[in-house]
Amino acid sequence: MLVLTGDEAESERWLTRYLDARRQAERSPQTIQETRTTQETPARTSLTSSALRPVTNAIETLRPAKLSWGTVVWVMIAAVLINRIGRELNVHFGLSLFLDMIGTCIAAIVLGPWYGAAVAVASQGLALFTYFDSGIFFGLVNVTGALVWGYGIRYFKMGSDFCRFALLGVAAALACSAVGVPINLILTGLSSEEATVFDALQSLGPAFAVALLSENVITSVIDKLLASFLALAAFVYLHRTMQFPASHAPLVKHLGELRVAQRLRPAPVLV
Structure with a gap:
């Protein structure tokens, strides 16, 4: 090189x-x-x-925003227990109201419609471990109420103010009656001594169906309005104390902020 x-x-x-x-x-x-x-x-x-x-x-989209799966589960368990407690109160005290859908309403408006439907099914399923009666067939009514409450407050903006929220309760009541009255008629026909259910329903006549519908609608409206506003109070408490998301229910956010504002307001000074 x-x-x-x-x-x-x-x-x-x-x-x-x-x-x-x-x-x-x-x-x-x-x-x-x-x-x-x-x-x-x-x-x-x-x-x-x-x-x-x-x-x-x-x-992840199945879970409500800002809530962990653990929180969702305990809310659903609490809702099922509330439903069962209301049902037992109705049975033991012979109340005219049903009181078996308060927990369903809480789950539906706090978590979503299908969470409410799951609570409805679980509530009726618990009855199989204690006793079996015709009331198990009214689980469909419970599911109907959950879907009306859940979709109404989320997709039809029925949680904007008190008037719209009350109308949501009435809508849930009418939907539940539309499902519950036919079930009641069929069960009445099955318990009859007529040869077929159709013959039994014919023997009851239209007057019986109208009377049953009228009574059911009136009772259902009172019951569902009570369930709606109890669920609203529970939602406001969860939103204020545990920061549950309430963007789909402006009424809940307004009531929560109103409560906080009243707490922060200074006490009047006596002269």
């Missing part, structure tokens, strides 16, 4: 370049493969995460 260049420093630079090139050429194929694998692993991980992200997002 010194003969070719005639310069000792230049020959050393060429020798250093040659040795570097030889070291790179002698790198083993295994080392190259490991380098490629290391570079491809983040890309594969990113691809897997992007593929699973829609599934994860879909599961």
Whole structure:
């Protein structure tokens, strides 16, 4: 190299370049493969995460915003117990009101319509562990009320003020009566001594159906309005003390802020 260049420093630079090139050429194929694998692993991980992200997002959308799954579960358990307590009060004291949908209403307006429906089904399912009667068939009425309350307050803005919220309670009552009265008529026909259910219903006559509908509607309206405003009070308490989200119910946010404002208002000074 010194003969070719005639310069000792230049020959050393060429020798250093040659040795570097030889070291790179002698790198083993295994080392190259490991380098490629290391570079491809983040890309594969990113691809897997992007593929699973829609599934994860879909599961998370089932849960109300800002509430953990643990909170959702204990609210539903409490709602089921409230339903059962109301049902037992109705049975033991012979009350004219049903009182078996207060918990359903709480779950429906706080968590969502299908959470309320799940509470309704669970409430009726608990009856199978104690006793079985025809009341189990009215679980469909309970589910109907949950869907009306839940969808009404979220998608039809029925939680904006007291008037609209009261109308939501009336709508739930009418929907429950529309489902409950036919079930009641069928059960009455089944308990009759007539040959068929159709013959039994014919013997009852239209006057009986009208009277049953009228009585059921009046009782249902009072019962569902009571359940609605008890659930509203529970929602306001949960929103104020535990920051439950209430963006779908401006009335709840307004009542919560009103309570806080009254608490912060200074006491009058007596002169």
